Amino acid sequence: MSPVRYLLCASLLFGGTAHVVHAKTPGEVEVGQTVREAKMRGLNGPDRTLSAYRGKALLINVWASWCGPCRAEMGTLERLAWQEQSIPFAVIGISTDDHETAAKGYLRASNATLNHYIDKALELENMLGADRLPLTILLDAQGKVLGKHYGAREWDQPEAKAWIESRLRGRK
Numbered sequence: 001m002s003p004v005r006y007l008l009c010a011s012l013l014f015g016g017t018a019h020v021v022h023a024k025t026p027g028e029v030e031v032g033q034t035v036r037e038a039k040m041r042g043l044n045g046p047d048r049t050l051s052a053y054r055g056k057a058l059l060i061n062v063w064a065s066w067c068g069p070c071r072a073e074m075g076t077l078e079r080l081a082w083q084e085q086s087i088p089f090a091v092i093g094i095s096t097d098d099h100e101t102a103a104k105g106y107l108r109a110s111n112a113t114l115n116h117y118i119d120k121a122l123e124l125e126n127m128l129g130a131d132r133l134p135l136t137i138l139l140d141a142q143g144k145v146l147g148k149h150y151g152a153r154e155w156d157q158p159e160a161k162a163w164i165e166s167r168l169r170g171r172k
Contacts (some may be wrong), residue, residue: 024129025125025126025127025128025129025130025131026126027126027127028126028127028128028129029127029128029129029145030129030145031145031146031147031148032144032145033144033145034142034143034144034145035050035127035128035139035143035144035145036050036127037049037050037051038050038123038124038127040094040117040118040119040124041100041117041118041120042115042116042117043095043100043103043104043107043116043117043118044104044107044112044115044116045115045116047117048115048117050124050143051143053090053092053139054141054142054143055141056088056089056090056141057087057088057089057090057138057139057140057141057146057168058089058090058091058092058138058139058143059077059080059089059090059091059092059136059137059138059139059155059164060092060093060094060128060136060137060138060139061073061074061077061091061092061093061094061134061135061136062093062094062096062119062124062125062128062130062133062134062135062136062137063093063094063095063096063133063134064095064096064097064103064133065095065097065102065103065105065106066097066102067133067134069133069134069151069152070133070134070152071106071110072152073134073152073153073154073155074093074110074112075110076153076154076155076156076157076160077091077093077114077155077156078112078113078114079155079156080155080156080160080161081113081114082113083156085161085165086165087165087168087169089138089164089168091114092114092115092116092117093112093114093115093116093117094116094117094118094119094124094125094128095116095117095118095119096119096122096125096130096133097118100118100120103116103118128148129148132150134150134151134152135148135149135150136148136149136153136155137149138164138167138168140168146167146168147163147167149163
């Protein structure tokens, strides 16, 4: 866990605000670009490649078990994934935990049903631009980044669903 992410997460958890200028992470794929192939190690299911999700839009949530805002929004992502959508998409999680046991323990305790993976070599964290958490990225069916949202959100609520749908329909 980087000290910057820890301080940002702690600040947000205790009601503070963090105003940070976004500096690109090494190899970051920006909105409008297509993500590269990556192998993902399964935390609560089998290992997969990122390209295995092609053919359907994908919402990726980047989180860590130590991040309070990440934990706060996890249930809303679960509910969103099980709701019927006008434009179907899958939802997955990627943990940036340094220790797989911590991530797995959190998933067990939260009864997670979504597919979650761990990013041990910072490959996904850097490619997606996760310099602070939580980060949620929306990809189209071909893997093009349609939007990024930094910070916790109630993903099963109308405002967040409108953010997703507007990007999937090509309106920002």
